[in-house]
Amino acid sequence: MMMVPVLLASLAALPELGFAHGGLSNYTVGDTWYRGYDPDTPAEAQLGQPWMIQRQWRTIDPIFSVDDPFIACNDPGTAPPSYIPIEAGGNITAVYYWWLHPVGPMTAWLAACGDDCTTVDVNQVEWFKIWEGGLLEGNLAEGLWYQKEFQRWDGSPALWPVTIPSALRPGLYMIRHEILSIHIEKKPQFYPECAHLNITGSGKAYPMKEYLLKFPGAYDKHDPSIEIDIYTEEAMETFNYTIPGGPVWTGA
Template identity: 40%
Template sequence: MMILSAAFVALASAITAVSAHGGVLSYKIGNTNYNGFVPYNTPTGQSSIQREWDSYNPITDPTNAQLSCNIDGANLGTGQLSATVAAGTSVTAYWNQWPHTIGPVMVYMANCEGSCTSANTASLNWFKIEQSGLISGDLPTGTWAMGQLVANNNSWTTSIPSQLAPGNYFIRHELLAIHTANQPQFYPECAQLIVTGSGTATPGSSYLVKLPGAYSMSDPNVDIDIYDMQGVTNYTIPGPAVWTP
């Protein structure tokens, strides 16, 4: 009985830990649904447009070598897929039952300059295509983009820039939860796209960043205690400016 009880407690603790955080479970691109990678399971036999991510836990160090596409961010070998999408198409990322409502939502892309499957995501040049932070109110009690994500069935919809030049790209959704004082929680997720269309636009160098490299703990909006900021109604989202061709 004691062994069974201990096992039950361990299982309950694991479930609680998993439910505390999360990641993207699936995508809808245009009218097509794509399954995401299933964490806590072997990648063997899985196929997805998403890169591997191993747990619902956040990355808490903004200089972590695997910040670009989560831990461990590996391609799935023969199971690694890419979604073909026309520039201008909407992309919806569906998260698990998301518990956090304080923090910004950011969406990045990167040109793979060849095959995304063989790309080193930490060496790519990433550019932001959308971001949303504090919507209304003050930092500790206001409405944040992450709160809107939760209210919208734990989903976030953005669009591939309509003038983007065709090619092989990553799309990267990232939540930055800042509900814990001075302890940022990054939740990045990457999926592979083949963008089509007649666009010719590409972002200039001022919009491009490395991940890691775009954030540091010296950034006051990364290393932040929102509970000491009652009445403060502005928040600058970290990272580069949004590229709008």
């Protein structure tokens, strides 16, 4: 169980290769930076490397179906050998160097791995949501979404901080970040990426059954928050949006 940190000198000084795509490129915990998978770099230079903590995602193309097995951790989701160490109650920040779409929710999830995250089936583990962001103000079509506020157009990275619930019992977990873009009529686009965490702490809590979901299975393709057209007259008069995937578990 390797954990190989790289000191974060400055996000602005990171390589420009990430600017060519719109996925989750790196993670930071405190002042430590953890390099993620880069689909623009040869796979053989990354897979199995002791510093790799993120599951492989082959392309910037989205997942289009809620029933696609790759909706869990993207395609192909090959497991890395290492883990990001983090204490429950601490913050982990997902780093994106380019994000184009402005409309739709963003969610973060955890799944317990047991003894080894490298051998689990990402479609069989039980995921629970620990963070979500959706429509912040205004109507569905013209309002401000968290996804829009998350964007950066000045060359700086888009940063997505998430707190690990402080009461969570320690162990090996996967963290799953998902951006759901709904800017095209009834053609949702899912962008998931997963990484491995070694969570420490003295917590003893774990979510009850109603918080636990599987991917695929967590979403219904007919959910009006997923199969949606935000450009209708009705959408112009709608000022609330229910984020798919059930409630957030805070550890309480």
